[in-house]
Amino acid sequence: MHKLLLIFTLWTGFWADKYPKSIVGKWGAEDVQLGDAAKNMPQQQKDMMLMMAMAMFATATLEFKADHSVNITADMPNVPKGGKWEYDASKGLITVTGAPNKEGKPQILLITATERSGQIFFQIAKTPMVLTMVRKK
Numbered sequence: 001m002h003k004l005l006l007i008f009t010l011w012t013g014f015w016a017d018k019y020p021k022s023i024v025g026k027w028g029a030e031d032v033q034l035g036d037a038a039k040n041m042p043q044q045q046k047d048m049m050l051m052m053a054m055a056m057f058a059t060a061t062l063e064f065k066a067d068h069s070v071n072i073t074a075d076m077p078n079v080p081k082g083g084k085w086e087y088d089a090s091k092g093l094i095t096v097t098g099a100p101n102k103e104g105k106p107q108i109l110l111i112t113a114t115e116r117s118g119q120i121f122f123q124i125a126k127t128p129m130v131l132t133m134v135r136k137k
Helices: 002-015 043-057
Strands: 025-034 061-064 070-072 084-088 093-100 106-116 119-124 129-136
Touching: 025 043, 025 119, 043 129
Parallel strands: none
Antiparallel strands: 025 061, 025 129, 061 070, 084 093, 093 106, 106 119, 119 129
C-alpha cells in the first residue's frame, strides 16, 4: 500500500503544474491559446478573441526587471505600461501595479505563471488568454 501511495505521489508531482522560480527577464509570447474560461463561448467569438490576442502579443514583450520595475509593450486596455511587480513563487502569481487611472485607482494586472513540460505559461486574469512564453535575449 505504501509503495502504491509513493508511486502515485511521485507520478502526480511529476506531471503537475509547477511555478517558475523566477520571472526576472524579458518575455515574449511564442503562442496564444484560449483556456478553460472560453469553453462556453460561441466558436465565432473564440476565433475573434484568438485573432485579436495573437495580433496583440505578436511582437509584445513583458520585461520584469530585478529592481521590480516592469515594462509591458502589449497594447491592452487597462494594462499598466510601467510600474512595479511582485511575484509569489508559491502560487505563481505576478501582480503588476501601475500608476493611478483617471479615477485615481491604481491599475493592477494579475498574471498566473505556470511551468509544465519545460514551458512557461502566463494566464492573464479576467481573460481566457493563455500565453506560451519564451525568454528574449
